[in-house]
Amino acid sequence: MRLVALFVTVSLAFGFFAGAAVADQNDPRLDELFQKLHDAESVDESVPIQTAIWGLWTQSGSDTVDLLMERGVGAMQQREFDMALTMFNSIVEIKPDFAEGWNKRATLFYLMGRHEDSLKDIDRVVKLEPRHFGALSGAGLVNMALKRPENALKAFRRALDANPHMPSTETRAKMLERFIQGRKI
Secondary structure, rough: OOOHHHHHHHHHHHHOOOOOOOOOOOOOHHHHHHHHHHHHHOOOHHHHHHHHHHHHHOOOOOOHHHHHHHHHHHHHHHOOHHHHHHHHHHHHHOOOOOHHHHHHHHHHHHOOOOOHHHHHHHHHHHHHOOHHHHHHHHHHHHHHOOOOOHHHHHHHHHHHHHOOOOHHHHHHHHHHHHHHHHHOO
C-alpha cells in the first residue's frame, strides 16, 4: 500500500493527471481540502485528498484548453517534447491565469533539461496558487539539478508546508539538510 501511495504522490508531483469541468486553483473547495490534507494522519489517508486537489487544479473550464492539456500530457509521456511544448505554449497563451498550464510546461522544461525556464514557469504557478505542492516540489528537483542545495531545500520545505504527506519530498529535504550541515562543518 505504501508503494501505491508513493507512486501516486510522485505522479501527482509531476502533475500527469488532467481533468475537465469548471474549477481551477481558485476553487473555494480547495481551502477545505487543504485543511483535510493537513489533518490526514497518514500518506494513505491523504492520497484521495491529494487526488481531489489535483482534480480541481486541472479543471480549466475550457474545452479547448482541456483538449490541449490531454494532448500535451500524452505527448510528454511519450517523450514527444516538441509536440507537448506546442500544446502547453498554447494553453498558457489562451488561459494565462490557469496555474496548471504553467505547471505542465514547467514539468516539460524540467524533462527537457531547460531548468531556468522550468523555474520561471514554477514562479508563475506559485503566484497563481501558493499552495501548489507539485510545483514547489518540482522547484526542489530543478534546484537539485542546478546544484543549488539551499534553494532546493527551501522549495521542498515549502512543498511540505503545503502538503506534509509527500514521502519522497520529505526524504529529499532530510538528505539536503544533512548535506548542507556537512558542508558547514
